[in-house]
Amino acid sequence: MxxxxxxxxxxxxxxxxxxxxxxxxxxxxRLIISFxxxxxxxIIGRAVAAKLQEMWGQPVVAENRVGxxxxxxxxxxxxxxxxxxxxxANSSAHAANPALYASLPYDTMRDFTxxxxxxGGPNVLITSPDSGxxxxxxxxxxxxxxxxxxNFASAGMGSGTHFNLEKLxxxxxxxxxxxxxxxTPEAISDTIANRVCCYxxxxxxxxxxxxxxxxxxxxxxxxxxxxLLPEVPTVAEQGYPGFDYTLWVGLWGPAKMPADxxxxxxxxxxxxxxTPDLRGRLxxxxxxxxxxxxxxxxxxxxxxxxxxKRIVEAAGIKPQ
Numbered sequence: 001m002x003x004x005x006x007x008x009x010x011x012x013x014x015x016x017x018x019x020x021x022x023x024x025x026x027x028x029x030r031l032i033i034s035f036x037x038x039x040x041x042x043i044i045g046r047a048v049a050a051k052l053q054e055m056w057g058q059p060v061v062a063e064n065r066v067g068x069x070x071x072x073x074x075x076x077x078x079x080x081x082x083x084x085x086x087x088x089a090n091s092s093a094h095a096a097n098p099a100l101y102a103s104l105p106y107d108t109m110r111d112f113t114x115x116x117x118x119x120g121g122p123n124v125l126i127t128s129p130d131s132g133x134x135x136x137x138x139x140x141x142x143x144x145x146x147x148x149x150x151n152f153a154s155a156g157m158g159s160g161t162h163f164n165l166e167k168l169x170x171x172x173x174x175x176x177x178x179x180x181x182x183x184t185p186e187a188i189s190d191t192i193a194n195r196v197c198c199y200x201x202x203x204x205x206x207x208x209x210x211x212x213x214x215x216x217x218x219x220x221x222x223x224x225x226x227x228l229l230p231e232v233p234t235v236a237e238q239g240y241p242g243f244d245y246t247l248w249v250g251l252w253g254p255a256k257m258p259a260d261x262x263x264x265x266x267x268x269x270x271x272x273x274x275t276p277d278l279r280g281r282l283x284x285x286x287x288x289x290x291x292x293x294x295x296x297x298x299x300x301x302x303x304x305x306x307x308x309k310r311i312v313e314a315a316g317i318k319p320q
Contacts, residue, residue, distance in 0.1 A: 032065050119248065125201075
């Protein structure tokens with residue numbers, strides 16, 4: 001009798017889980033975006049949110065919570081109820097921060113549910129036309145002639161743009177001054193104004209400025225040239241074989257989310273990313289839409305955390 005009751009309770013629990021997933025979402029979903037409006041994370045996060053809203057028939061409300069390399073937004077989601085109604089859009093900074101901060105207000109693997117990879121794409125190394133630099137070699141030569149004196153922007157400590165910089169410093173053997181900003185729009189603005197020498201801008205954010213002539217592209221960070229900037233050589237082509245860096249954006253929820261709801265979000269996000277309109281929109285921004293299961297994304301995040309630790313150690317960065 002006890003055994004039969006246990007089976008009955010297990011069946012009822014499973015049925016309740018399926019019913020909850022089928023009903024989800026039954027109210028507005030809040031999407032916390034960890035970087036500033038106009039950043040790559042923001043643009044991708046809002047594009048996916050709009051498509052999910054269309055699919056779900058419920059508002060998906062995007063809210064920017066910026067600062068501290070994306071950790072403020074991450075903390076807000078880690079503390080939220082694990083019911084699927086508060087989600088996080090963050091960049092590869094989410095995986096880099098454990099290596100960059102001596103103490104985080106959460107555990108990156110333990111306090112989140114890994115949900116989906118949204119998109120990934122290269123950065124482009126930009127400078128002001130007034131800088132006089134036209135190639136990566138020009139930048140490296142200037143950096144070596146002025147060790148520690150060139151200011152180089154990032155979208156914040158631990159951001160993908162920061163890690164792209166650290167990888168270049170190691171590859172080229174240069175010493176430049178890292179200047180973290182709140183986000184990409186601010187970093188681009190000061191680069192264009194020649195207040196900082198360079199910035200590894202997300203491709204989608206840099207394109208309008210490159211097309212208008214307000215910025216000059218020196219290199220792209222991927223192994224292959226971008227179809228949107230076919231004339232701009234890669235770092236690898238310019239003397240640093242194997243150099244590759246991709247800025248990616250992912251989706252998370254709080255830890256202990258119901259598995260059925262997490263799986264539904266993953267399936268729906270992947271379905272949204274496969275639609276011709278959203279896929280085309282992201283590709284026009286130089287982003288490749290993601291398509292990972294929860295298990296694949298969890299393994300991916302874990303590997304990115306380990307890679308970030310190796311970069312921090314190689315760069316000699318002391319965690320804050």
